[in-house]
Amino acid sequence: MIHYHNANVKHAKQLRKEMTPWERKMWYLFLKDYPIRFQRQKCIDNYIVDFYCFRAKLVIELDGGGHYDPESEEYDQRRTEVLEKYGLKVLRFCNTDMDKNYYGVCTVIDNEVKKRI
Numbered sequence: 851m852i853h854y855h856n857a858n859v860k861h862a863k864q865l866r867k868e869m870t871p872w873e874r875k876m877w878y879l880f881l882k883d884y885p886i887r888f889q890r891q892k893c894i895d896n897y898i899v900d901f902y903c904f905r906a907k908l909v910i911e912l913d914g915g916g917h918y919d920p921e922s923e924e925y926d927q928r929r930t931e932v933l934e935k936y937g938l939k940v941l942r943f944c945n946t947d948m949d950k951n952y953y954g955v956c957t958v959i960d961n962e963v964k965k966r967i
Contacts, residue, residue, distance in 0.1 A: 852936050854893035862898045865891040872912045872948040873900055880956050881910075886963055895932050906966040909933055909940045910959060912948060939966065 869877065873890070881888040881901055892902035894909070901910040913926075930940045941962060943955050 852894055854895060858893040858896070858898055862891040862893050865898060870912070870914065870945075872914075872945045875948060875952070876901065876910070876912060876955075880959070884963075886967065894936065894938075897929055897932070899933070903963060906963045907936075907938050908959075908962060908966060909938050911940060911942045912945060913942055914945050 877890055886905050888901050888903045890901055892899050899909045900912050933940050947955050
């Protein structure tokens with residue numbers, strides 16, 4: 851069972867209202883109407899993940915430029931390790947991938963969901 855901290859719920863609701871342009875694109879053009887249900891800004895453990903699919907045990911993270919300094923990379927690695935302990939697979943895409951290879955990103959996600967359910 852996946853646990854979460856109630857303190858994050860309010861913040862997650864706010865993040866849903868303030869999605870980045872890349873998150874908005876992913877949600878409204880692909881995941882919102884995907885045949886397998888995804889949730890956005892889902893609380894898992896101490897974290898809030900960008901997108902989560904319960905059936906596929908899949909987390910999708912869209913990373914902006916702030917994720918690529920050494921300190922942030924280390925934080926993201928620890929976060930991924932925690933999520934993986936719940937049996938979740940974490941897919942990370944940079945915003946540049948969303949801009950330059952959106953359909954490729956969607957294909958990777960679709961293939962991973964199909965593989966995991």
